[in-house]
Every structure is written in structure tokens, then in C-alpha cells.
Amino acid sequence: MARTLVVVGNGMVGHRLVQALRDRDAAGAWRVVVFAEEARPAYDRVALTSYVDTWNPLALQLDGAEFDGDDRVELNLGDAVVGIDRQARTVTTASGRVQAYDTLALATGSAPFVPPVKGSDLPGCHVYRTIDDLDAIRDTAERARTGLGRGAAMVVGGGLLGLEAAKALRDMGLSPHVVEFAPRLMPLQVDEGGGALLKRLIEELDVTVHAGTTATVIEEDRGRLIAKLTNGVELDLDLVVFSAGIRPRDQLARAAGLTVGERGGIVVDSGCRTSDPHVYAIGECANLDGKVYGLVAPGYAMAEIVADRILGGAATFPGADMSTKLKLMGVDVASFGDAHATEEGALEVVFNDAVKGTYRKLVVSNDAKTLLGGILVGDANDYATLRPMVGRPLPGDPGALLAPAGGSGGGVGVGALPDEAQICSCNAVSKGDISEAIVVGGCDDVTKLKACTKAGTSCGSCVPMLKQLLTVCGVEQSKALCEHFDQSRAELFEIVRVTGITTFSDLIGKHGSGRGCDICKPAVASILASLGNGHILAGEQASLQDTNDRFLANIQRNGTYSVVPRIPGGEITPEKLMVIAQVAQDYGLYTKITGGQRIDLFGATVDQLPGIWKRLVDAGFESGHAYGKALRTVKSCVGSTWCRYGVQDSVGLAVELELRYRGLRSPHKLKSAVSGCARECAEARGKDFGVIATENGWNLYVGGNGGMMPRHADLLVSEVDKETLLKVIDRFLMFYIRTADRLQRTSTWLDAMEGGLDHLRDVVVEDSLGLCAELEAQMAEHVKGYADEWAGVLADPEKLARFTSFVNAPGTPDPTITFREERGQRVPVLLGTPEVIAR
Amino acid sequence: MTALAETVWVELCPLESIAREQGVAALLPDGTQVAVFRTHDDAVYALGNQDPFSGAWVLSRGILGDIAGVPVVASPMHKQHFDLRTGVCVDDETVSVPTYPVRVVDATILLGQT
Numbered sequence: 001m002a003r004t005l006v007v008v009g010n011g012m013v014g015h016r017l018v019q020a021l022r023d024r025d026a027a028g029a030w031r032v033v034v035f036a037e038e039a040r041p042a043y044d045r046v047a048l049t050s051y052v053d054t055w056n057p058l059a060l061q062l063d064g065a066e067f068d069g070d071d072r073v074e075l076n077l078g079d080a081v082v083g084i085d086r087q088a089r090t091v092t093t094a095s096g097r098v099q100a101y102d103t104l105a106l107a108t109g110s111a112p113f114v115p116p117v118k119g120s121d122l123p124g125c126h127v128y129r130t131i132d133d134l135d136a137i138r139d140t141a142e143r144a145r146t147g148l149g150r151g152a153a154m155v156v157g158g159g160l161l162g163l164e165a166a167k168a169l170r171d172m173g174l175s176p177h178v179v180e181f182a183p184r185l186m187p188l189q190v191d192e193g194g195g196a197l198l199k200r201l202i203e204e205l206d207v208t209v210h211a212g213t214t215a216t217v218i219e220e221d222r223g224r225l226i227a228k229l230t231n232g233v234e235l236d237l238d239l240v241v242f243s244a245g246i247r248p249r250d251q252l253a254r255a256a257g258l259t260v261g262e263r264g265g266i267v268v269d270s271g272c273r274t275s276d277p278h279v280y281a282i283g284e285c286a287n288l289d290g291k292v293y294g295l296v297a298p299g300y301a302m303a304e305i306v307a308d309r310i311l312g313g314a315a316t317f318p319g320a321d322m323s324t325k326l327k328l329m330g331v332d333v334a335s336f337g338d339a340h341a342t343e344e345g346a347l348e349v350v351f352n353d354a355v356k357g358t359y360r361k362l363v364v365s366n367d368a369k370t371l372l373g374g375i376l377v378g379d380a381n382d383y384a385t386l387r388p389m390v391g392r393p394l395p396g397d398p399g400a401l402l403a404p405a406g407g408s409g410g411g412v413g414v415g416a417l418p419d420e421a422q423i424c425s426c427n428a429v430s431k432g433d434i435s436e437a438i439v440v441g442g443c444d445d446v447t448k449l450k451a452c453t454k455a456g457t458s459c460g461s462c463v464p465m466l467k468q469l470l471t472v473c474g475v476e477q478s479k480a481l482c483e484h485f486d487q488s489r490a491e492l493f494e495i496v497r498v499t500g501i502t503t504f505s506d507l508i509g510k511h512g513s514g515r516g517c518d519i520c521k522p523a524v525a526s527i528l529a530s531l532g533n534g535h536i537l538a539g540e541q542a543s544l545q546d547t548n549d550r551f552l553a554n555i556q557r558n559g560t561y562s563v564v565p566r567i568p569g570g571e572i573t574p575e576k577l578m579v580i581a582q583v584a585q586d587y588g589l590y591t592k593i594t595g596g597q598r599i600d601l602f603g604a605t606v607d608q609l610p611g612i613w614k615r616l617v618d619a620g621f622e623s624g625h626a627y628g629k630a631l632r633t634v635k636s637c638v639g640s641t642w643c644r645y646g647v648q649d650s651v652g653l654a655v656e657l658e659l660r661y662r663g664l665r666s667p668h669k670l671k672s673a674v675s676g677c678a679r680e681c682a683e684a685r686g687k688d689f690g691v692i693a694t695e696n697g698w699n700l701y702v703g704g705n706g707g708m709m710p711r712h713a714d715l716l717v718s719e720v721d722k723e724t725l726l727k728v729i730d731r732f733l734m735f736y737i738r739t740a741d742r743l744q745r746t747s748t749w750l751d752a753m754e755g756g757l758d759h760l761r762d763v764v765v766e767d768s769l770g771l772c773a774e775l776e777a778q779m780a781e782h783v784k785g786y787a788d789e790w791a792g793v794l795a796d797p798e799k800l801a802r803f804t805s806f807v808n809a810p811g812t813p814d815p816t817i818t819f820r821e822e823r824g825q826r827v828p829v830l831l832g833t834p835e836v837i838a839r
Numbered sequence: 840m841t842a843l844a845e846t847v848w849v850e851l852c853p854l855e856s857i858a859r860e861q862g863v864a865a866l867l868p869d870g871t872q873v874a875v876f877r878t879h880d881d882a883v884y885a886l887g888n889q890d891p892f893s894g895a896w897v898l899s900r901g902i903l904g905d906i907a908g909v910p911v912v913a914s915p916m917h918k919q920h921f922d923l924r925t926g927v928c929v930d931d932e933t934v935s936v937p938t939y940p941v942r943v944v945d946a947t948i949l950l951g952q953t
Contacts, residue, residue: 483907515860515879517904518913518920543860547900547915555915559895807852807863807875815870816889816896831894 002031002072005310006091006101008081008252010036012045013283013299014107015062018073020307025072030310032073033101035093038130039078041065046296048134049164052171053699053715054685055138055678057131084256086276103278105306106253106266110246110284110294115156119218120242124225128165128243137241141172144238150175152237154227156215157244158185163328165241166207170329171718176207177235179227181244183212189324189335193352194377197359201331201378248285248292261287270316271309272302280306293320297426304428321425323390325383327758334380337373337390338363346372349398353378362386362398369393384465385414388421388431414468423469424455424462434466438473445470445477446752464754481742482519485512489667489742493527497738502533504544522546523742526629529665530737531778532785535792536665537799548627551803552789553609558817558828561609562602563589564626565616566662569636569654569674570597579619583612590825596633596671598624603826605814607805613790622788625663629743631670634658635683639676639693648693650676653722657691660726661733663786667740667749670733685713688746689729694718698725702732702760703750711747714757717765727776731764734775846940848949851875854883855946862912864888864899865950873939874899875948876923878910883948884923885939890914891928898936 005021007014018032036042043060051060067073076093083092090100112127114120126137144151151174155165158180166176178185184195185202199209213231218240220226225237248265259267259275265287272280272288283299284292293299298320308315323336341348345366352359358378364371371389376382386401394401414423419432433453443449446466450456456463470477479488485508487495492507501507504524508516516524525544529536536542536549548554553561565580580599584591587608589601604612626632634657637643639650654674664670673682674691683706684690690701690713697719704713717728740749753759762768764775793799804810819826851865857877865873872888876899888896893916901912906929911920920929921936928934940951 484904514908515903515905515910517906517911518902518918521902521904540859543858543903546902547897550900555897555900557893557895557916559897802858805864806866806872807856808865812866814872814896815866816872833894834889834891 002029003102004100005030005032005103005105006081006099007032007034007105007107008091009107009109009283009285010034010038010042010075010077011107011109011283012042012062012296013109013303014105015042015065016300017105017107017282017303017306018067019064020304021310022067022070022073024307024311028072030072033099034073034075035079035081035091035099036075036077037080038132040131041075041077043131045129048128048131049168050715051131051134052138052168053718056680059685059712060131081252084252084279086256086258086279089278101278103280103310106274106279106281106285107283107303108249108252108285110248110292112242113245113247114242115214115244117156117215117218119220119225120240122218122220122225124238125218125240125242128161128168128241134168137168137239138172140239141169141174144174151239152177152235154179154215154235154237154240156240156242158182158209158211159188159243159245160186160324160326161243163202165243166202167329169239169241170206174238177210177237178202178207179210179213179215179229181212181214185209185211186333186335189333189339190375190377191340191361193350194333194359194361194375197352197354197357197377198331198333201357202329205329205331207329246284246292246294248287250285250287253279253281253285261290261292263292265292271314272306272317273309280309282306288317291320293322295320295322295324297321297428300426301428318428321387321422323383323387323425325380325387327380330758332376332378332380334376334383334387335374336383336387337371339373339375341372343372351399362401364394364398368398371398384462387425388414388417388423388465392418392421414465415472423465424453424457427454427457429453429455431469434469435473438470438475444475447748467754481523482517484508484514484516484520487511489523489527490739492524493530493738496524496527497531502528503540504528505540516544518546519742522549522629525549526665526667530782532781535787535796535799536789537793537802542799542802551606551609552613552623552627552793553604554627556602556828558831559814560603560605560817560828562600562626563604563609563612563616564594564598564600564624565621566624566658567598567633568658568662569634569651571636571651571655576619576621579616579621583615587612588819588826590827594626594633597635598626598633600626603819603828605805605817606803607811607813610794610800610803614794617788617791617794623663623790625789629666629668631658631661631664631666631672633671634661635671635673635687637674637676637681639674643676645679646676646693647695648676648698650674650682650691650693653691653698654682657726657729660783661729663789664733664737664782666733666737668743668745670746686710687713689713689732691725697721700725700728700732703746703757705745705747709747711751714750716757716761727772728764730779731772731775732760734778735760735764735771738775846951848942848944848951851948851950853947854881854943857883857948860903862899862901862903864896867950867952872896873950874901874912875941875950876903876912878903878923881943882910883941883943884910885941885950886912886921886923886926887937887939889936890916890919891934891936892917892919 042062042065079093079095081091112129153169153174153176155162155178158178166178169176185198213229215227218227227235250260250266253266266281268281268286282302305315325334341363347364350361361375363373421431437443437452443452480486521544589603592600594600634654636650636654640646671687672689673684673687675682675684676693686704686706692699699718700716701713702716705711805814818829862876874886874888876884900915910923926936926938
């Protein structure tokens, strides 16, 4: 019979323990019973602040948090454990349930520390820990907004979490004041010099910093709050958030008689075992070697250790890397190793560039030969290279490492690191692990490495290192499009754009070899079309197109085609619906409503296509480009015109977007949607670019996808007006068209982008590459040059002549195409395959 | 002396009915479908029109090109490549499609039948 592990707490660390055990316990020796205080499945607390972007709790939910389909895991949400009986080996829950255990794991986490300030329990005072906390903060903030002018908020605590809270409050439309007791922000991570720069950069973002002081009292005053600081300042406030550190939640353990540390935390040994051998403690509630770790990486390490121990292993805590790298309101801050030079004789090398707004410090051993730690503020690009070098001999003069030469760590590559060096500190993956996955495991790209080793799957800062390691291990990451072109698609795009080449023959003659194939021909045809080279069937272009583009319809399994007229935004008149119905009836076409809010007509033969389209075009329809690697549809909900919840005209915007970008050829298909309110009925976050209305404008999300690899789109800009929105979408799409690989959707393009979403935002919002005017101009060309492809065919006898089934018998239908009836419509009779294939 | 069966050449269409690097389908009197291709150098090839993997009669609509120097057509269904000269599938040599003798006389394409 299986033994029972009871896990108390369902935060990130508790969840990791269950996952790790289930991954390793192939024999099914253990069943797991989880008790969670919160009523929702485990979510990403590290990303809590991003909840403000969407107010959608599901966006934060961890992968596999519900353990669907795993009958070895019983997840009890909203039922906290209230007592432990170590003699009987049972726990009792708030609902009165008594559950026996063989082994118990405490992952109760921590509670926010609220300093003893008078008035800290007044309404309007909050902590910053859970989704519910943020909902409560939002309620208060919204009430503040209904008052006069901009509301104000105080954040008590200027550490990592405090600054996160300040960002969230700013995003909610409040003016935040950060009050920090220490003389600088983020006192644990940065030194005085870094702190001074950080304060300057943060204050440029409308956050007021009060360092070296503290609040003594908070009072109610005519519906608002007044906070008095020790430096004499009085703040007029709408709400207060305490984020002044954490306290381990060890009350359960105390009551059960387990040993706890002097300053709190359940005391555990290096195997995470408490004073009771049947009980483990992991994460922020545990006290290991007198320390409580408030980061997720050490918590994950503890979870892995306990999973190993439960299954008979002997893993021990390897020590924690307290290195941190984050981007706060666009400001890079990184701190690693012995950042404060506490080691005896440690030397500091500082490079402070007040003009550029960067502060860089390395801490080295007294012989200047070993790197001990460092601090980077303003630009933390070198963090990925520098952090793994901690404790290792320096490859050169420390000053040279700091020189801001292109941000590549002064030329120090990953090749210089020893195998034990940790590349991914979030998931504790060493250089040796990654090299092995490449050499032995056969991982030959970053995506496979991520799946195989988990490296790069949390914060992503080590992804550039993974690419370097692939190269170091001799994996040639060929960017050649196919055997005819050594260039990548992006490179070919640039060649065509810069040289003005207009034909495939010219391009392959000058820059490729051979005659081309089914990979490079459609790719180049798409590039030529993106840059506007007339009709896609004009001249030689026709021979480059895949059959769908060649016949401007979608081939189906029996060799017939389907037809999709454009229905912008999914909005259609009854008269136009009747035209579609009549055409379908006359040609005997099977009809189906698509996921993109239009109508697909199936079963047309090549020679029927012109007749069908003649009638559609005459009735005012145009090509829907369902056959092209091009913009497909812009879905919409009904929006504020009809919906009692809608806050903007989503249909109107969807129609406008669809008409603006129709016919735009791109590396892969493009889908879009517009939702009229936060309920998101149009599913915009599953699209390549999705727009969601807010009361004050539009939020733009990019890189979403459904299908086999679903991905929620990321927020690129928020609450912008329509003019700005169109500008950013223009730039985003053109940047994608220029730089993506062949058949690479925006989701994988964004995932593979070095610097990720931040980089994308730098390029298309902040214009860091100075490209935006060019990208906008290119889109303007497209919009101006658009013409309906089907109307173009119907007007040209030469193009029309290609739509025949048989060259020697025009008008004769293909005798191999036959239909049967199913649910009242015609469907294809399945075709046999010839005997030659029967082996 | 035994008389050998003579190849009968049937007129299909003018060469100009096929654009360079494209194909067309032709229907023979016995119902056979033939895919006829014209490559960049005006060479003409004829294969059976049925894609042996999907069973659909569509090979004439494939993209032409070369794989390691071999002239091929890629099936528009699932992109297997067929050698235009032999009909053999480049991706799986156990599979092939029929080939037909074909020639161009006075800018007209003739298909050979035995």
C-alpha cells in the first residue's frame, strides 16, 4: 500500500515538492495530500505584480497546478491545517478533517512583517503577499480614484518587494511614496553608490523616495490617511502598503513542539528535516543554519531535496545563491555573490557613470585574482556572464571586466567557466548539466535545452548563455533557410529590402545556389509580397507559391479547396449572409463557421473557384487570406455598442485593424482579436496581437498563441489611445516580419528573442534602434498598396486561365472527386492510396 | 520477326500552356491523370498525378525545384519530393509514382503511350 505524504501549504515551493516527487516516484510508492489555505491553485507569487496588468488570476497559475488526471495527488484548496498531532501522526484542518501521514512536509511560507506603527490596522492599510491582497489594494485604489485628483499611497519598505508594490500602485494610477528605514533603497542588494543611482532612476518614474526615515503614526483624517514620518514629513494618503520584510510562518510547528529558531523559522538540518524525523520544512518557513531564505530558488532546492529524501536519497542543501537580477519599472538592478565586500581584505572596483545612469561594482579577493561578487544598477546585461564566475579566477584585469564595452562582460565567454558553475540559478542547473544535455542528450537548440534541463525556464536571464554553450559544444546553429540559401529568412529579407531585388531568380542567382525548393520559394515569395511586389500570382511569383496561395484557397484532403471571404471583425449583414448561403447552395459547398468568426465553404474544385469568387466579389466580398501566411482575422466581442459590460467599441476597432492589416504577408499566419472589456470574450490574449479595452484606452498584448503550444500574450503597452495603438502595432508587425524565421509565429519569435519582451518594448516603443519611423513608413506603404487578390485574378484572363482541372480538357470536372452526405451536407469520399505504397 | 509495340504519341497541349517551373494535369481518354511539368530549362516531365501518400490527385500542383541537384516536385499535401525523371520518392525510396515518356515537337507537348 502506498504511503502518504501530507504537504501543508500550496505556494510555489510546496507545489514544486509535489511535482518533484510525482516526477521521480515512478513506482507510485507515495500518495500526496495537499492542504492549501488559499482557495486557488498554486500561482507564481514572484510575478505577483504582473497581476495588475490583467487582474486575471489564471494568468499567474503555475503549470500543472491542479494535478488534473493524477489520482495520486489530492489537492484540498481553502482548507488550512490548524493542528499537528505528532504522536498520532495526523493533521487537523480548519474544516475539521483529520488526515494521517507517514511523512509531513511543512511549506507554510511566510507572512508580511508589519512594523509596529500606530494605526497600521486602519482601513486602507494593506500588505502585499497574495492575489487577495492585491484585489483589496485595488478596491481601495479605485475608491481613491473617485475622489479629487490623483490619489497617493505610501509603501513602507524600500526593498525588492516594496519597489514592486510601488510599481503596482503607480500602474493603478496612484502616486507612490516609498519609505525606507535604511539610508538607501534595496539595502540588502546594493551599496551606497548603487542606491544613490537607483533612487535617482526610480524618482524619474514619479515615485517619491524617503530614505533613512520611518513612519511613526498613521491617522484617519476625513476619509483619508495621514502618515507622520520621523523626519518631520507628513504624507496625505489614500492607502498604505506594508512590505517591510517577511516573518516565517512557524506557528503550527511551534504548537506541535518542533524546534524553532531564535528569530523564527522551523529549524531544519541540511536534509530539510525538522526535530521530528517524520516532518520536513521547506521554503520561507524553514530555518537552515540560522537563516531563513526569502527567495524562490533556495526554496525550490529544498523541495527537490525533500523529494529525494522521501524516496530514500541523501541529498543535502548545497547553500543558496542569493544573487538577484530584476528590472523594476524599467530599471535594471543586479546583485550577486559578496556584493557588500564583507570578506576580509576584499577589494572593490567601481565604475560609476552618472551621465549614462549606470553603476557597476565588482568585489574581488585581496590579490585581485578571484571574483567575489558585484552590483550592477542601470544596466545589468553582464549579470549572466559575471554571476557564474563568482569564486573563480578572474580571466583578466577586473577593471577591464567593468568597461562598458558593448555589455558582453569584457569579452569573457561562458567557455571560461568550470563545469560546476551554475548557469541557471533559478533551477540550479550547472554548466556541466547543460553540456551533458547537449553532447549526450542530443539537445541542439535552446527550446530542447529548456525542456530537458529546465534551465532558462524561470527568469530567462541565462538564455543567452545557453546559446553560447550550444556553440561551445560544437552545435552549429545553422541559420541557413534550406540547401539553396545559407542565409536566414531575416537576412534574406534585409538583402531583398536593401538591394531592391524583385524576383526569386535574381535572388537565387546572386545570393543562393541551385533552383530552389518548396522551402525557399514560398519564403521568398512571402518576403517579396511583404515588400509589395504586385499581385502574388504575377509573372514568376506564381511558380513560387504553395498550392494554397497559387489557387488563393485552402487545399483539403481530397484535392478540393475551401473558400473564406473576409468578414472584418466578424460583423456581417443579413444580405451578405444570404449571398454566402446562395453561393454555397448553388455549388453544393459544405459550410462551417470558423474559430475566427467567419464562414468556410468547402469542396470547391479548381475550376469552380473563379465562378464562386465572381459572385462573392460582385456582392462586395474580398479575399479573407485564409490560405496565406498573412493576417487572418481580427475577432471581436460585441463591445460597448450592445454589451452592458463593454467599455469601448471593440467591433469598430477590430474592423479597422482587419482592414488596415489585410493582405499583409508575414513569416507565418497572424491572428488578432479585440475585447471590449477585461472579461476578454474575444480571447485576445491567445492571439499574435490582441487588444483589450480599459476605461481609459487600450491595452496591447503580443505573442499569444493557441494550438499545440498555447501561450498567453504579453502586455506591451497599456491604456494608450487609438493613434498610439496603431503606431505600436505597425512597428511590432513590421519588426516581426523583418526579423522572424520562416514559419515562426510571434510567440516563439518572442520566446527566442534575446532580452525578450523588454527588448521588444525597447525597440518598438522606446525606439532604441531608431527603426520606428522606417517600420511605420513600411506599413504605410502596405496599407496604401493593398488590393484584393481575388478581384485581381478575375480581372486578368491570363491568371484566370490557370484555374482549370485539366490542360487538355478545360471544363471537364475531375472524376476522382466524389462526395457523400453527412448530417445534411456534402463531404468527401475518402480516397484510396495506390498499391505501390502498400509495403 | 515479331513486331514491337510502337509508342503512340498523343498531343497534350502547347508548351506555352505551362508556365516555367509549374505543372498542369492532363486527362487521358482512359481516365488516367498525368501531371506534366515544365522546368526552368524548358525540359518537360510527366508523372502520375496521384500523390501516393494522401491518395489525392494533386501532384501537378506541387512546387518544382531541386534537392541535391535532383529535379523534383514537392507534393502539395505533405511535401514529399518525387524525382521528375524516375518518379521515385526522394524521402522514401520504396515509394514511387508512374512516369510517362514525353517530348516537345514544334512547341507542342506529346505524351507517349504504349
